[in-house]
Amino acid sequence: MGCYFVKKILLFILLLSIFIPPIKAEEIKLAPNAKSALLMEASTGEIMYSRDMHVKYAPASMTKMMSMLLFLEAIEKGNMKWDEQIKVSANASSMGGSQILLETGEIMSVEDLFKGVTIGSGNDATVALAERVGGTEQHFVKMMNERAKELGCKNTNFKNSHGLDEANHYSTAYDMALIARELVKHEKVFEYSSIYETYLRANTKRKFWLVNTNKVVCSYYNKNLSSCLMERV
Template identity: 35%
Template sequence: MRKYNNPLFSTLLERKPLLRVPLLLFFIALFSTSEAAVAPPPSPSPPSIDAKGYVLLDAYSGAILAQKNADMRVAPASLTKMMTSYVVFAELRAGNIALDEEVLISEKAWRTSGSRTYVEVDTRVPVQALLNGIIIQSGNDASVALAEHIAGDESAFVQRMNQEAKRLGLEDSHFMNSSGLPMANHYSTARDMALLGATLAKDFPELYKIHAIKSYEYNNIEQYNRNKLLWRDESVDGIKTGYTKAAGYCLVASAQRGDMRLVSVVMGANSTKSRAKATQSLLNYGFRYFKTRKLYDQGVSLATVRVWKGDTDNTAVGLAEPLYITAPSEQFGQMNANIEFNTKITAPVAVGDIQGTLRITLGEEETLLDERPIISLQSVSEGDLWRRVLDGIKMYFQ
């Protein structure tokens, strides 16, 4: 492997490797805006949280900033409706249903127990109103009605929920219904719920905004969002509450402050008050002591790599996705980026072929923060016979 070592925050440039230049400019801009910069205090331990489990996740980098029993399988209660909403959002984006489309309410949906949107059997209700009922009021009846409308019956819809969960990498989640009512083999984890919350905001930014609505009226009944943090913290814009006797009081919340979005999951708190307090403590901790920065964008050339036996000698390489890093504020000046290329890359080369690895490390100990595959951004065709023979000779003597 050939290595390109690149200090992220260095004022010396002996040479001009492509990988070094953009990060140098980024961190100079970040750390030299004040003549007398004061180093931030070291990050303390996470706050004490009275709950069965919790996770604090950065939505852009995927970094876990705090956790307790993150992978413990528990009853998710109405947090289930996040996956229900995800499937509905996907159907809307695909054009299979529309927000103004009317849904016939079945007797099963009408009779569903628990929290309700107060839809009436044999009436027709727009998809938009049912979505409001699911997300804002946590209506079990609305969940069943939309599930039946989309998939024919709730069990078929639940199969779709589990397929999406698997595709999204929710490794410890399995759903048995669309509402979150207690059933055997219906479970999730704090980690999976955090990932799902971040994915909802990322994949469906416009529809996600429904989660921030504080109240709505249906059938002459004013119904209020059960996420009380929407009234207390203007940076909070979602996502979902939940409660059953088995699950306890649960809350998935997301907040955006500046360029940083955090997702907090609290599972198994002992009251609505304690879940809100725990969530606020986690969010404040994350925003106070951590920062998230985009180090590289997707499709931007980070370096060039030698290609043998091709119709050209080099190809640009970069990342398939943006690279975000979340770390304690004081650590950004101690990071390094290392790119390792595969040895002796030969044509043909296609766009997207993996050519090496980019690693972001911390300090002299080189603690690994993240690593990503480096891909070809340009294709290289096989060269003519003369170039192939000549490069073959050169490769032999290298």
Template identity: 40%
Template sequence: MTVIAQSLRNGTTFPRRRRDIRGVTARMSAGIALLASVLASGTALAAAPHFESAAKQAILLDDTTGAVLYAKNADERMAPSSMSKLMTAYILFERIKEGRVSMDDAFPVSERAWRMGGSKMFVEVNTRVKVQDLIQGIIVQSGNDACVVVAEGLAGSEEAFARLMNEKARELGMTGSHFMNASGWPDPEHYMTARDLSTLARRIIDDFPEFYKFYSETEYTYNGIKQGNRNPLLYKDIGVDGMKTGHTEAGGYGLTASMKQGDRRLIMVVNGLGNVNERSNEGERLLSWGMREFENRKLFSAGEVVESAEVWLGDQGTVPLVPARDLVVTLPVADRDNLAAKVVYEGPIQAPIAQGQEIAKLVVDVPGVEPLSVPLVAGQNVAEAGPVGRILAAISHFVSGAAGNAESQTQQ
């Protein structure tokens, strides 16, 4: 294994080609950086600034990198209440994007939907409601009745729709969730985790930007009844532009919210709070802390050469190592000038090598958490050497090997 130790200080790029074939490890001396392509695993920051939340369950993450800035009981099962409606909306958005449903389609209102209790859109039995109205009824008015109309319209029954919700949860990697209904109506077998909710919120924002705008609407009128959005942070000038509140006796008061300031977007979930004021204050406090205490830094652009790897029996001796996408890290502001990393690959790498082929990793080794790594790919094609080149390479390998053995014997 070849290890190329590197460091980042004061915003400079990696110095070149400091090799240590014995495997020298470059460590961060303070703080932590999280790499974009591996942060979906949700590893929490080991050296994060201290924060205490009154929520029973909470998580805060960066949308660009997936870095988890704060987590408290994030994998604990909880009653998600109306925050479950994020999954109902996700499935509906997906059907629209696939062309299977249009915004002008209208779904029938059954007696079951009409009789739903709790927060309501106030649909009328034996009428039909357009999909766009139902979207706003679910998102802005938090209508349990609207959720049932959508569930029955897409799957025939709410029970069948709940099965679709569970299938989609597995597909999205939401391993701590199980749905029994479309609205979050209390049921002991209906649960989610804060981490799963943050995953779902992130996917809505990233997968359906054309529909995310509905989450920022502060009011909507249907059937002559105007209702305000229950998300308290929409009414504060702090950059919050969605997503969904929830409340049941079992779950307490909860909020999934997203804040955007400049190029950064944070996603937050809190649950188990005691009242609406605590939900509002705690949500604002956690989001503002995340924006203030952390920042994103781009280390490399997609295709930018990070290092070069040695090639065996190729028509050239090295191949450039590049990230397939922009490499962005989230780190505490206090540690912005103190980063270190290493490039690791099994080498020399035998030709032929295809451009885009994953052949190395950029690794950040952080005390207290598992090492974090991002793939590096070949920046260009490398063909096999011709007969003469292969012979010369074999001779060079034999000579260098013999010299190494002689040096070893002399040292003994």
């Protein structure tokens, strides 16, 4: 997802089944323009490269990794279904920034809203799902912080579900890696985030084009295929 490639924190999650020796910071400098960076072997949690990994920064749309984790866990527990229809609240439709242009009272399925989050980084779609899972976004944010603590995040505090700038909303490269490590255990993340393009409200006058801005996905996209390949590096 393009939304994860933010300037303030550059997070690398390495998904390998083979052993690679840890990289010493003095030997190589990854992501030289990033304020902090981390390279982690996802299956073991081994840190292979780091720079300022415990420094707090605003996580921007990387916040949505925790939201997505809670959405998927709610579905797996049977508390929410992919084909469930959700009525959009005024709060969700009022979100600024990246969005899928939800309208108050609009009905959309959980699956389409999740596509709006994973492909389009939709703040409105994120809040709509957050309200469904948590009852209110405020309670959902409480759930986010509780789950973060369970994962071992010691320098993270969420104030919203989408990542728009807000006072006291912060995380670190290390904590984001812990969240990402848990998130990638869910195959649905790869299924939806590897979609290059799709449409919401396809058969209506409000047809909305979703296109993936992840350069990895775009580089492997073949216009003759209905899907594309997401490489797990």
